[in-house]
Amino acid sequence: MTSVRKCLFPAAGYGTRFLPATKSIPKEMLPIVNKPLIQYGVEEALQAGMRDIAIVTGKGKQAIEDLFDRNPVLERAVAGSDKETLLADTNRLIETCTFSYTRQKAMRGLGDAILTGEPLIGDLPFGVVLADDLCIGNEKGEGVLKQMAALFEKHHCSIVAVEEVAPEETHKYGVIAGIEVEPGLYEVREMVEKPAPDEAPSNLAIIGRYILTPDIFELLRRTPPGKGGEVQITDALREQARAGRVLAWRFQGRRFDCGSVPGFVEATNHFYRLRFGNG
Ligand code: G1P
DSSP, X not given: OOSOOEEEEEOOXXXXXXXXXXXXXXXXXXXXXXXXXXXXXXXXXXXXXXXXXXXXXXXXXXXXXXXXXXXXXXXXXXXXXXXXXXXXXHHHHHHHOEEEEEEOSSOOOHHHHHHHTHHHHOSSOEEEEOTTEEEEOXXXXXXXXXXXXXXHHHHOSEEEEEEEXXXXXXXXXXXXXXXXXXXXXXXXXXXXXXXXXXXXXXXXXXXXXXXXOTTHHHHHHHOOOOGGGSOOHHHHHHHHHHHSOEEEEEOSSEEEETXXXXXXXXXXXXXXXXXXXOX
């Protein structure tokens, strides 16, 4: 069992790439087949033993709270029909997890969104899930957060998930460089937010899964705005790596970038095939 019980979901972003849908639907609520993106993320957190779900929201995100809340009228309406089972997974999450919410005051970047979650997290290590990175785990069925939680029990330091990307893609990600200390596990030496290919320290890109130790909050308070004029978690983690230790895990599994239309469609096809086969 992991000692990491809390998981933070920054969910304040506008999702402008999915306008006009995201004009009135939070991007985290866009469904892959029939399940909203954020629910995949919460299921992954729960599988890793993280039952306390903290969500940083903003304007127009009410639908997320309604998803993670029982709806007796709807439940009565589908009771006894073949639709009943469609609510079962969501209800299991509602009954097993706690959900707490706070609002980001202004869009000052991912680092600021994580810092906004501090009152919900407190002085404990915690997971972070960016719901638009939809991840499936390894062949043993272990999700990315579960893999990272196991590493945390051994190393007790912040861990980021990474994957190799093509050089022309580095400008979309935080990119690390490090020393491989075990197969797939790197001790971070350098970390840059969205570098151009010729400035990237490697092709290992951070994806939206983190386990962070709570001293990150103090580092975030001291982090000046970086790339794009926003407070970047990547910059705070670079300081944490310099002062102590940060690990990067080349996770086992696959990630779909559901913040982009092609990635969203790929994920849809993948989960459609899982559910309905190829026919
Ligand atoms: C954020 C982080 C970036 C990371 C990425 C993963 O960027 O700032 O370091 O690589 O998530 O999805 P965003 O995609 O929010 O621009």
